[in-house]
Amino acid sequence: MSAAGKRTETTVGTDVMTGVYLPGDSTAVLRELPVPSPGPGQVLIEVGASGICGSDIGYIYHEHKGHRGVDGPAYRGVVAGHEPSGRIVATGPGCRRFGSGDRVLVYHIAGCGLCDNCRRGYYISCTSVERTSYGWQRDGGHAHYVLAEESTCVPLPDELSYVDGALIACGFGTAYEGLRRVGVNGDGDLLVVGLGPVGLAAGMIGRGMGARRVVGVEVSPQRRAWADGLGVFDATLAPESDAEATAALVGDALGAPGALTTIDCSGSRAGRSTALAGAAEWGRVSLVGEGGTLETEVSDALLHKQLTLYASWVTSLPAMAELAVNLARWGLRPESVVSDRFPLARADEAYRLAAGASRGKVVLVPSEEDVS
Missing domain, CATH: 3.90.180.10 (Medium-chain alcohol dehydrogenases, catalytic domain)
Structure with missing residues (x-):
């Protein structure tokens, strides 16, 4: 006001x-x-x-x-x-x-x-x-x-x-920018890798943006349990020993070869590999987790799947204001x-x-x- x-x-x-x-x-x-x-x-x-x-x-x-x-x-x-x-x-x-x-x-x-x-x-x-x-x-x-x-x-x-506002000021803003870049919408599913605060934000915002189904991958059992209680994720999965095996679990949960949009919030090499492997053909992958490295085979993992990779840091001030209004409008x-x-x-x-x-x-x- x-x-x-x-x-x-x-x-x-x-x-x-x-x-x-x-x-x-x-x-x-x-x-x-x-x-x-x-x-x-x-x-x-x-x-x-x-x-x-x-x-x-x-x-x-x-x-x-x-x-x-x-x-x-x-x-x-x-x-x-x-x-x-x-x-x-x-x-x-x-x-x-x-x-x-x-x-x-x-x-x-x-x-x-x-x-x-x-x-x-x-x-x-x-x-x-x-x-x-x-x-x-x-x-x-x-x-x-x-x-x-x-x-x-x-x-x-x-x-x-005020607690809502504090979360928008960084973590939710970071997740929103990553999801805006990959264009999450009702035409496809969303895979969120890493269910810390930013990953939880990504799941919630992805739901608000209209993703058909939202699946999360997280190592910690207690974080998976916490995510399950939010009513945002259709499934939360523990990762397997390698990214391809985890991607197979994601595919089973979605009933599809992969997610059209994926976002890595873990900042880990394994998490980023899962975000790539869990993406469907012509999928869009967002990287927002800080630190670590990205290591991938190129031909089968990227080129032959026709993937697009986006990397973002924090959202803009106008987009942060937009997010605050959207969250209120979505009732989230x-x-x-x-x-x-x-x-x-x-x-x-x-x-x-x-x-x-x-x-x-x-x-x-x-x-x-x-x-x-």
Whole structure:
């Protein structure tokens, strides 16, 4: 419900807040810091929910060269969390689209706004030195408040919760982009490989986009059980010892030679091989899982099946806004993939679970009252 001219600010009840920091030794620590004030073009958001992302686990939470800045985007010792959603409580000079009281989620990259990628809404691919990621190079959402650029805010439909918004801000946006690239629709089936939070998102979104049948492949029995409880997948399968054998199971589940569209969310060599082997002739394969390698025989696996491969990182800001509206229209709630909620004060416990054997997505909420 944003509107130009609505500039009544909500009083912030404190000058100090708690934030979560990741020192890189598999711990999450709490520190107090001042509540920031919005500058030109910025908004102050009271955080309603903030997700824990697998990239944070792999590159920041554990000791990793990316944490130290040897390669990749260095973590600068800021408040963690790049999946925030909440309510705007103050705006800085020059804000024109959003005002106090608006419910928003935050696209997790602030780009330069001028390069071709930024002008297309793909802030994730901005190469300017001005590019900063929430929770990596600037304070993120694991706090009571987060200072955000107005340009990175996405309206959160009234039908969706703050937890829904936090999930759209990264994982659901990533899955949506991958599925948009392969054109999931009612003409064919969808195979999802890897049923972590992004894979669960892909299954749910694929259902919303009209896929005839949705089948998942996942190594972990507890993650398969969690996925089965969502009512999204027609079948969830444990992988066999090789990709071709797993593809045969997929074919049996679909009653077809393969799926017209497949997406790998596992980021593993075996998972990617399964996504290729499980695709039907003339199929379209999406790769969104980070890390690992891709190794494949070319002629039979790719050429003779006439496959098309797509690789995508994170969706654009306009597509993220589109996704939020679509999820509300489809009557789908991202928060259903959340297996565990923790108050900010228990962030260390939350990160330990997210880095270990969580069934689904783990999110942080402001207080114990918001857990249930």
